[in-house]
Amino acid sequence: MNNKLLKLARLNNAPEIFHSIQGEGKSIGVPSVFVRTSLCNLHCIWCDTDYTWNWKGTRFSHVHDALPAYEKFDKKDWIAQSSVEQVADQVCSYQCSNVILTGGEPMLQQPVLAELMKYLVEKNPEFRFEVETNGTLIPIPVFDQYVAQYNVSPKLSNSNNSKKLREKPAALQFFAQSLKANFKFVVAEEKDMEEVLTLIKSYQIPAERVWLMPEGTTAEALAARRQWLVEICKKHHFRYSDRLHIQIWGSKKGV
Numbered sequence: 001m002n003n004k005l006l007k008l009a010r011l012n013n014a015p016e017i018f019h020s021i022q023g024e025g026k027s028i029g030v031p032s033v034f035v036r037t038s039l040c041n042l043h044c045i046w047c048d049t050d051y052t053w054n055w056k057g058t059r060f061s062h063v064h065d066a067l068p069a070y071e072k073f074d075k076k077d078w079i080a081q082s083s084v085e086q087v088a089d090q091v092c093s094y095q096c097s098n099v100i101l102t103g104g105e106p107m108l109q110q111p112v113l114a115e116l117m118k119y120l121v122e123k124n125p126e127f128r129f130e131v132e133t134n135g136t137l138i139p140i141p142v143f144d145q146y147v148a149q150y151n152v153s154p155k156l157s158n159s160n161n162s163k164k165l166r167e168k169p170a171a172l173q174f175f176a177q178s179l180k181a182n183f184k185f186v187v188a189e190e191k192d193m194e195e196v197l198t199l200i201k202s203y204q205i206p207a208e209r210v211w212l213m214p215e216g217t218t219a220e221a222l223a224a225r226r227q228w229l230v231e232i233c234k235k236h237h238f239r240y241s242d243r244l245h246i247q248i249w250g251s252k253k254g255v
């Protein structure tokens with residue numbers, strides 16, 4: 001029995017673990033089980049999983065702070081502590097081998113997530129793990145050995161994180177050199193592309209491991225940027241990715 005606890009996002013009074021399809025990037029459309037961890041080391045102003053970090057008392061801002069009905073989150077109500085065995089049992093119940101560790105920032109909990117992956121592959125070697133990360137933390141070997149794919153999404157200045165926080169050169173160098181890492185950038189405007197191209201050049205990220213996705217939280221917003229972004233992908237030999245979860249479910253959580 002493993003005594004370490006995972007801090008997961010709590011949604012509808014339960015740890016956020018759900019069966020869906022990968023909505024974006026290299027594995028788009030693949031049926032997957034998502035395990036959403038709580039806590040993040042960044043605080044993107046437009047974050048759509050702000051219930052993993054935007055706690056009452058934080059000095060950080062979020063675009064929703066201005067909405068009359070929006071309140072920052074009470075940390076104790078939005079974190080579910082679960083054992084490795086509890087999480088593994090739920091993951092196994094879906095009978096789906098592709099598991100996506102997402103967040104928040106899952107790499108803040110590498111040792112216990114390594115335990116989870118170890119436990120799952122001992123039950124069934126067909127389990128395959130993807131990690132969604134903001135690319136600021138270097139994988140430790142005990143964690144890295146189980147990961148098949150990193151979906152690295154470096155944040156740009158539009159996230160409202162300082163450059164010092166969002167751009168960690170050693171971590172980006174690690175991912176640029178790892179063939180397991182794919183980079184995905186959400187792009188809203190020309191200025192974002194300038195930053196994306198600077199990052200790609202600085203860290204020598206190969207074009208075939210870069211996916212660009214339109215910014216938007218509605219199908220209409222995605223559609224408005226799609227053709228423009230496809231032309232940019234063609235020009236730079238990047239991959240284009242849609243955002244299926246938004247097309248299908250809009251901004252609904254836990255699907």
Ligand code: SF4
Binds near residue numbers: 047053103
């Ligand atoms: S890195 Fe991801 S989870 Fe963290 S604040 Fe930014 S968008 Fe949200």
